[in-house]
Amino acid sequence: MIAIRNVSKVYEGTKNPAVRDLSFDVPTGEVVALIGPSGCGKSTTMRMVNRLVEPDSGTISIDGEDVRSLRPETLRRHIGYAIQGVGLFPHWTVAQNIGVVPGLLQWDRTRIAERTHELLDLVGLDPAVYADKHHDELSGGEAQRVGVARALAADPPVLLMDEPFSAVDPLTRDRLHAEFRKIQSALRKTVLFVTHDMDEAAQLGDRIVVMRDGGLVQQDTPERVLAYPVDDFVASFGGTERALRRLSLAPVTEALYTPNTAGAEGPSVASTASLREALAIILKAGLPSIPVRDGDGAVVGAVSVESIVERFRRPLT
Amino acid sequence: MSRIRHLAAPVAAAAAYLVIAAATPAWRQVLGAVFPGESRLLYPDATPLALVWQHLELVLISSALSVAAGLALGVFVTRPAGADFYGVVADLTNLGQTFPPVAVFTLAVPLLGFGLRPTVLALALYGVLPVLRNTISGIEGVPADVLESASELGMRPWQRLLRVELPIALPVIMAGVRVSVIVNVATATIGAIAGAGGFGAPIINGLVNLAPAITLEGALLAAGLALTLDALFGGVERTIAHRERAAATAR
Numbered sequence A: 001m002i003a004i005r006n007v008s009k010v011y012e013g014t015k016n017p018a019v020r021d022l023s024f025d026v027p028t029g030e031v032v033a034l035i036g037p038s039g040c041g042k043s044t045t046m047r048m049v050n051r052l053v054e055p056d057s058g059t060i061s062i063d064g065e066d067v068r069s070l071r072p073e074t075l076r077r078h079i080g081y082a083i084q085g086v087g088l089f090p091h092w093t094v095a096q097n098i099g100v101v102p103g104l105l106q107w108d109r110t111r112i113a114e115r116t117h118e119l120l121d122l123v124g125l126d127p128a129v130y131a132d133k134h135h136d137e138l139s140g141g142e143a144q145r146v147g148v149a150r151a152l153a154a155d156p157p158v159l160l161m162d163e164p165f166s167a168v169d170p171l172t173r174d175r176l177h178a179e180f181r182k183i184q185s186a187l188r189k190t191v192l193f194v195t196h197d198m199d200e201a202a203q204l205g206d207r208i209v210v211m212r213d214g215g216l217v218q219q220d221t222p223e224r225v226l227a228y229p230v231d232d233f234v235a236s237f238g239g240t241e242r243a244l245r246r247l248s249l250a251p252v253t254e255a256l257y258t259p260n261t262a263g264a265e266g267p268s269v270a271s272t273a274s275l276r277e278a279l280a281i282i283l284k285a286g287l288p289s290i291p292v293r294d295g296d297g298a299v300v301g302a303v304s305v306e307s308i309v310e311r312f313r314r315p316l317t
Numbered sequence B: 001m002s003r004i005r006h007l008a009a010p011v012a013a014a015a016a017y018l019v020i021a022a023a024t025p026a027w028r029q030v031l032g033a034v035f036p037g038e039s040r041l042l043y044p045d046a047t048p049l050a051l052v053w054q055h056l057e058l059v060l061i062s063s064a065l066s067v068a069a070g071l072a073l074g075v076f077v078t079r080p081a082g083a084d085f086y087g088v089v090a091d092l093t094n095l096g097q098t099f100p101p102v103a104v105f106t107l108a109v110p111l112l113g114f115g116l117r118p119t120v121l122a123l124a125l126y127g128v129l130p131v132l133r134n135t136i137s138g139i140e141g142v143p144a145d146v147l148e149s150a151s152e153l154g155m156r157p158w159q160r161l162l163r164v165e166l167p168i169a170l171p172v173i174m175a176g177v178r179v180s181v182i183v184n185v186a187t188a189t190i191g192a193i194a195g196a197g198g199f200g201a202p203i204i205n206g207l208v209n210l211a212p213a214i215t216l217e218g219a220l221l222a223a224g225l226a227l228t229l230d231a232l233f234g235g236v237e238r239t240i241a242h243r244e245r246a247a248a249t250a251r
């Protein structure tokens, strides 16, 4: 767990604090999405965790150990860090870039080679094609994948990601999000993820921390942040369509009712789908309700416009 | 193999240069054909090949010192600890370059005596600037995001220098070394006035004794050496260029 306690930071030569008395946790194995407008102190918060920036006051600890008890370089080798700019080393191949931290940790060559191969597979880049490429031979999306692979290289328990997917087109970003979720469900890293996109925060975060002017405004699950914004500022961050955003966060099973009244014929929705997908199928079919099928194709119930509305009317726990 | 293919032609050129320098009778014949009726065709105190070795000794020792000093100073003034000296070092080396080498030799002789040592010192001082200038600009040309990611990944400052800054700056630094060495080949001929030998010896001997063939001998040897070394450096530069390495590893 990353524990941030009463942390403040005023940069030299500036008047207003970049971060003000900030406290929150990133529980072990979870993703906390840090969101807020430009300049609100997100990157500063993240950079204090791996001591690229030193706080003026407050403490930051990882698994109970104060980050100041380690040399900054040692600390950083045990924290994965992926950023928007990626900053790949231009004189090295993709494989050499990914192997940097294992190299600093003095892994032997064969182990680094195996690990590099494994990570390229993990982020969806064919090692045979990409291992020997250089930075200038990669697209923006490929470079960001390499950046993520590099952050994961030494298998750090903690990952810091500062808008790592923001420099790519929406389609590529969706694919990267899907891959990130897949990777995270397998690896269960403790992740602090900075973004200023509510959709991204809701998609990737187990929890969302909303910041403004260096301070914490709200922290909660994505759906609760969208459903119960503490003020107009958070509400505006969710956007006018925040109710629609919530649709993609809830699984269809939460609006499932039995027995199935929709009939087994016609379009149906998988029980693993989100409410958003279910509603899309309902709208496309022009039907009031559709059956829900489990992994074996058996009908387990139905979902309807009314049951979705009903699900939205229920208070969230 | 493909990594060193750029060196094949320059190495062949260097071998050809040495073979030609070693062919003393041929030199006599050619110079005799250019200056018919002239009896003093070759420098009397050393064969052309011996002059090559003398000159190479001068150039290699002084260039090695220039490169070491230029690199060390360039690295030092681009570290946080050395940043304060940036201006002073840049001014001093610029000043050094404007100081005529002939004067440096003349002033160095009373201090260090005649021979190799004062010449090497003067040449070394003279050759620092291109190396230093390119070391600084090469290191300063390393993109900021690359430097940051070195720190972010947990490299210590010296690891960052050795693994990131110098390798990325290497092509620029090599270009500076090339200029320094090639200029040095010509400047080193002045070493003859301090009695250091090399190609300056026949050039001055020919001047003093009104024997143009001997001056031409020295000049041709010097030009040939400069061209040969330039070709060698070109080969080395192409060998270390990133793109080549990328292509070579992909193959």
Ligand SMILES: Nc1ncnc2c1ncn2[C@@H]1O[C@H](COP(=O)(O)OP(=O)(O)OP(=O)(O)O)[C@@H](O)[C@H]1O
Binding pocket: A011, A012, A014, A018, A036, A037, A038, A039, A040, A041, A042, A043, A044, A045, A196
């Ligand atoms: N090195 C620095 N020196 C001085 N001020 C800084 C420095 N880094 C950031 N700041 C200031 O601190 C505040 C917070 O910056 P920070 O980078 O943490 O914002 P952010 O939330 O990450 O913004 P963005 O979404 O644009 O990345 C800003 O006002 C910024 O101008």
Ligand SMILES: [Mg+2]
Binding pocket: A042, A043, A044, A162
């Ligand atoms: Mg930022």
